[in-house]
Amino acid sequence: MSKRLLDQQISLIDHLATGAVIFGDKVDTPEALVGIDAGLLHLEARFCHDKRVGKIAEILPISLELLGGHRSVILREFVEMCPPVHIGRLENARQFRDFLRDRRRRTRREQPYVGDVAACEIACAEVRNGAEGHSPEVADDIQTWTAIRRSPVTVLLRCAYDVRRFFEDGRFEGDLTTAAPRRETLLIVARSPNKGQPQIFELTAPVFDLAAALDDWIDPAALCLTAEAQALVAHLSRCGLIEVRR
Amino acid sequence: MRARPAVGVGYRHAIAGWMCEHLDSFDVLEVTIDHCIHGSHALRSTVFDLAERIPMTAHGIGLSIGTDVPIDLRYLDEVAAVVDRIKAPAYSEHLAFTRVPGRDLANLLPVPKTEEVAEAIIAKVRTVRSHVAVPFLLENITYLFEWPDSTLSDADFLKLICHETGAGLLLDIENLHLNASNHGFDPYIFLDELPPGIVQEMHVAGGIAVRDDLLAKAYLADSHSQPISDQTLDLLAYALNRQAPSAIILERDDRLDAVEEILEDIARIRARVANPRFGQAHVKAAARSAN
Numbered sequence: 001m002s003k004r005l006l007d008q009q010i011s012l013i014d015h016l017a018t019g020a021v022i023f024g025d026k027v028d029t030p031e032a033l034v035g036i037d038a039g040l041l042h043l044e045a046r047f048c049h050d051k052r053v054g055k056i057a058e059i060l061p062i063s064l065e066l067l068g069g070h071r072s073v074i075l076r077e078f079v080e081m082c083p084p085v086h087i088g089r090l091e092n093a094r095q096f097r098d099f100l101r102d103r104r105r106r107t108r109r110e111q112p113y114v115g116d117v118a119a120c121e122i123a124c125a126e127v128r129n130g131a132e133g134h135s136p137e138v139a140d141d142i143q144t145w146t147a148i149r150r151s152p153v154t155v156l157l158r159c160a161y162d163v164r165r166f167f168e169d170g171r172f173e174g175d176l177t178t179a180a181p182r183r184e185t186l187l188i189v190a191r192s193p194n195k196g197q198p199q200i201f202e203l204t205a206p207v208f209d210l211a212a213a214l215d216d217w218i219d220p221a222a223l224c225l226t227a228e229a230q231a232l233v234a235h236l237s238r239c240g241l242i243e244v245r246r
Numbered sequence: 247m248r249a250r251p252a253v254g255v256g257y258r259h260a261i262a263g264w265m266c267e268h269l270d271s272f273d274v275l276e277v278t279i280d281h282c283i284h285g286s287h288a289l290r291s292t293v294f295d296l297a298e299r300i301p302m303t304a305h306g307i308g309l310s311i312g313t314d315v316p317i318d319l320r321y322l323d324e325v326a327a328v329v330d331r332i333k334a335p336a337y338s339e340h341l342a343f344t345r346v347p348g349r350d351l352a353n354l355l356p357v358p359k360t361e362e363v364a365e366a367i368i369a370k371v372r373t374v375r376s377h378v379a380v381p382f383l384l385e386n387i388t389y390l391f392e393w394p395d396s397t398l399s400d401a402d403f404l405k406l407i408c409h410e411t412g413a414g415l416l417l418d419i420e421n422l423h424l425n426a427s428n429h430g431f432d433p434y435i436f437l438d439e440l441p442p443g444i445v446q447e448m449h450v451a452g453g454i455a456v457r458d459d460l461l462a463k464a465y466l467a468d469s470h471s472q473p474i475s476d477q478t479l480d481l482l483a484y485a486l487n488r489q490a491p492s493a494i495i496l497e498r499d500d501r502l503d504a505v506e507e508i509l510e511d512i513a514r515i516r517a518r519v520a521n522p523r524f525g526q527a528h529v530k531a532a533a534r535s536a537n
Contacts, residue, residue, distance in 0.1 A: 005314040005357075005358070005363065005366075006313075006314035006315065006346065008358075008393075009312075009313060009314060009343060009346050009355075010346045010347075010349070012355065013345070013346050013349045013351050013355075014349070016351060016353075017349065017351065024458075024459070024460055034394075035394030036391045036392075036393070036394065037391055038460070039458065039460035039461045039462065040390045040391040040461070040465075041391060042458070042460050043390055043456065043458055043460070043461060043465065044353070044355075044390050044391065046458070047353060047390075047467065048351050048352070048353040051352065051353060052352065083349055084349060084350055084351055084352065085348065085349060085350055086350050086352075087280070087284075087307075087308060087344070087345075087350050087352040088284050128286065128288075129285075129286035129287065129288070130286065130287060
């Protein structure tokens with residue numbers, strides 16, 4: 001195909017991803033698209049946008065709810081600043097989370113904890129995606145372990161606000177009208193062995209640091225764990241947060 | 247006597263439990279390859295387990311064969327692996343483009359229907375066929391707008407590519423119905439123009455009418471959210487008189503909780519498959535007068 005076709009295609013996709021086209025404002029049609037009905041381009045753009053927002057809403061229902069009356073304005077700003085680059089739900093949700101964080105830094109508007117809520121929702125989705133069929137070995141007797149690591153289907157999060165009350169069994173349960181308290185909160189999102197949905201656990205700083213250090217398999221002897229720490233690791237293993245090899 | 251087509255539904259993980267419990271209602275499941283490639287471990291496990299219990303066919307949404315850049319061979323390798331894993335007898339994709347470098351609209355867009363564009367797609371279809379071991383089928387998409395430089399009809403464009411490459415056609419009957427309604431052509435003439443045997447699989451679905459202040463009229467949209475319309479079923483019955491697809495797949499992506507509608511649609515498809523000649527002349531005449 002000629003270079004001209006790719007130019008036409010780039011022009012079309014850029015046009016369809018433009019806020020003015022999506023939201024039906026008056027806009028000039030690019031030269032490459034002259035002859036195509038502007039109303040139909042608007043409808044196509046609307047379909048694409050609705051599909052993209054639908055994907056984001058599947059992953060970030062609480063975050064979108066928290067935006068309340070500002071939601072449509074924020075979504076429009078998102079469209080203008082973040083063109084679609086991926087077909088996937090998680091990728092679009094991550095793009096929106098990054099946009100929300102950046103917007104908060106720029107404008108100081110909206111609830112300051114929305115970015116943390118979005119991070120938790122994405123972590124829950126990642127855990128849900130990865131957890132099925134993952135059956136780590138659980139063993140109490142640490143003397144038999146040759147290696148340990150943090151479960152690969154966990155996500156560590158460092159949040160500026162305590163947003164846990166918005167989540168119960170990975171679903172929205174909280175009251176939107178009450179603000180989340182500002183408090184650095186160290187979280188791990190995981191699917192505990194007996195629970196269907198991802199769980200969000202708060203960790204103390206030492207446990208968070210330990211979990212962060214266990215990205216890959218490590219001989220527990222190398223950690224020089226005290227008896228108390230060994231009991232803790234055994235407990236984390238039973239919770240599905242740490243995997244062991246014997 | 248021709249074998250009856252297998253009748254089934256597109257696998258949707260959101261209702262996986264219900265689908266597993268109702269496998270007896272379907273002869274075949276259509277798996278969206280990209281869901282297996284990008285989806286969760288749970289989705290892949292369920293699909294691969296189901297492949298041991300029911301025949302599957304493979305459908306793609308991520309190839310973007312119409313984009314004017316070389317085809318993504320790594321993606322094709324991933325497709326081939328899934329096709330092999332689920333033992334699919336065919337792999338289908340849309341005759342469309344969804345992305346350009348750096349942008350992915352994730353929505354099927356038409357390409358200009360010209361001989362030059364057809365030539366480029368023919369080369370890509372050959373690449374696909376050399377990478378994926380099973381027959382490759384191209385699907386007609388629904389489109390809201392037409393490129394002004396198009397010179398070929400929908401049917402001629404599809405026929406040209408399929409004839410030159412040996413690819414089959416996945417005929418989406420709902421898309422044909424929507425395009426005919428939105429763009430004012432006779433879908434029965436389109437079906438008459440297709441050579442017998444070119445259609446190897448079919449899609450059916452139910453869409454919605456969309457109105458907008460910027461549009462002069464309501465447009466039909468391929469929402470995969472409603473029961474199949476009678477017009478689409480009439481077209482299906484008519485198409486079955488000349489074509490012998492191996493599978494007819496019901497596509498449903500929205501209002502998935504209305505599972506009874508899925509079973510009812512499957513029964514309505516089976517009824518048309520059993521009696522494709524029933525009322526054919528009447529159906530054709532009535533549909534033509536409606537158009």
